[in-house]
Amino acid sequence: MSKRLIIGISGASGAIYGVRALDMLAALGVETHLVLTKAAELTLASEGLPSSAALKERASFVHKIADVGASIASGSFKTDGMLIAPCSVRTMSEIASGVTSNLLTRAADVQLKERRRVVLMLRETPYHLGHIRTMAAVTEMGGIIFPPVPAFYAQLESLDAVVSQSVGRALDLLGVEVKGVKRWGEDVGPV
Structure with a gap:
């Protein structure tokens, strides 16, 4: 089986991170399972990104947010982990509490119970x-809090490059290497 990842996009600002992750993973032939919240669909429009219909075409599989019976809601459905990009505090809080209300948070809960990687690109x-305690709770459960902080050492020259660098580093945590990620001691900094 090739790599299989769940990509969640919540309603926080920064939907470009999820869009870029889908594009990078498609270029690598990674099977993706996409879940969008209702708020994410609004954010896509307000941030001038592809419509949810156009975005869904970039994923291998798309799951409805209310479909808690989807394949990704079960631990027997094997994946290599999950990326939520961006991740709102509300989504993170549901994951931390284990009380889930939709497929996005249910899928993350399942990944954690199966001891698979869950990376949250927290964007608030x-x-x-309370937020800090919630981040600690997710970390104690095995999740990874990954705010998309710019890598200034990489001397990136555009916002597009900053987004790609951040997503590439988040995908590193899921075992996916993306070409073009600038690495300290390799591409930049002391050699």
Whole structure:
């Protein structure tokens, strides 16, 4: 089986991260299972990104947010992990509590119970203590909190390059190597 990843897009700003992840994974032949929240569909439009219909064409499989009986809702459906890009605090909070209300958070809960990687590109700031405690809870469960912070050392020259670098680094955590990611000590910095 080739790599198989779940890609979730929640309603936080930064839907471009999920769009870019789908494009990068498609170029590598990775099987993707996409779940979009209702708020994500609104965010796509407000951020001038492809419509949800156009985005769904980029994924190998698309699952409806309300379909808690989908394949990705079961631990017996093998995957190599899950990326939620972007991840809202609400989505992260549902995952941390284990009380899920839709397929996106159910799929993340299943990945964690199966001890698979779950990477959350958390896109809200600043944080209050409740957010920090929630991040700690997800981390203690085995999830990875990955705010898309620019890698200034890479001397990236465009917003597009910053997005690609951030998504590439998040995909590293799921065992997917993307060409073009600038690495300290290899492409930049001391050699």
